[in-house]
Amino acid sequence: xxxxxxxxxxxxxxxxEEILRGVKKGALVTTKSNGQVNSMTISWGxxxxxxxxxxxxxxxxxxxxxxxxxxxxxxxTLNIGxxxxxxxxxxxxxTKSGTxxxxxxxxxxxxxxxxxxxxxxxxELPLTLECKIIYKQLQDKDAILESLTKRFYPTNIPSDxxxxxxxxxxxxxxxxxxxYIIE
Ligand SMILES: Cc1cc2nc3c(=O)[nH]c(=O)nc-3n(C[C@H](O)[C@H](O)[C@H](O)COP(=O)(O)O)c2cc1C
Numbered sequence: 001x002x003x004x005x006x007x008x009x010x011x012x013x014x015x016x017e018e019i020l021r022g023v024k025k026g027a028l029v030t031t032k033s034n035g036q037v038n039s040m041t042i043s044w045g046x047x048x049x050x051x052x053x054x055x056x057x058x059x060x061x062x063x064x065x066x067x068x069x070x071x072x073x074x075x076x077t078l079n080i081g082x083x084x085x086x087x088x089x090x091x092x093x094x095t096k097s098g099t100x101x102x103x104x105x106x107x108x109x110x111x112x113x114x115x116x117x118x119x120x121x122x123x124e125l126p127l128t129l130e131c132k133i134i135y136k137q138l139q140d141k142d143a144i145l146e147s148l149t150k151r152f153y154p155t156n157i158p159s160d161x162x163x164x165x166x167x168x169x170x171x172x173x174x175x176x177x178x179x180y181i182i183e
């Protein structure tokens with residue numbers, strides 16, 4: 001079988017603006033665990049250095065299906081893309097849960113095998129970062145400014161809803177071990 005893609009390796013530092021602009025409007029975090037591949041939309045994330053490693057940190061509410069999958073797999077891919085088709089994908093993956101639906105199948109997304117991790121990337125959002133989780137921590141609710149707690153954790157939507165707002169976020173630090181654009 002001929003695989004219908006190529007990977008153009010990139011220097012992450014030369015694509016920071018594109019990555020941050022992508023995350024601001026929405027990016028996909030994909031996880032793989034127990035035979036399931038699942039993507040969810042994120043718009044909170046940070047890129048930078050600690051322990052001399054280049055790290056992409058994601059913030060995932062503890063009740064999300066993706067949270068459970070990250071705990072199991074300890075890795076994820078981050079995919080960024082632009083355009084109308086991508087907006088539809090981001091909207092779908094940000095409003096439906098992998099507990100009840102196969103988002104990859106429903107959207108007909110193309111999975112591209114990872115180089116350094118077993119989680120695939122998504123061809124339709126071609127800029128791909130492969131990340132290995134090297135640190136994780138649930139954010140301390142007592143250390144968050146009260147105005148932010150009121151705004152982001154009002155607790156009126158329960159955990160099993162895609163728009164849930166009661167669970168606090170876990171920071172997952174993903175060491176970037178691969179970076180490329182799928183062509
Ligand atoms: C634009 C957008 C950005 C989002 N950003 C985040 C985020 O950074 N962290 C988070 O926990 N949930 C975020 N969500 C919500 C999840 O994407 C949503 O709950 C999703 O259905 C979870 O999928 P899962 O149940 O398959 O894990 C966002 C949703 C949208 C639409």
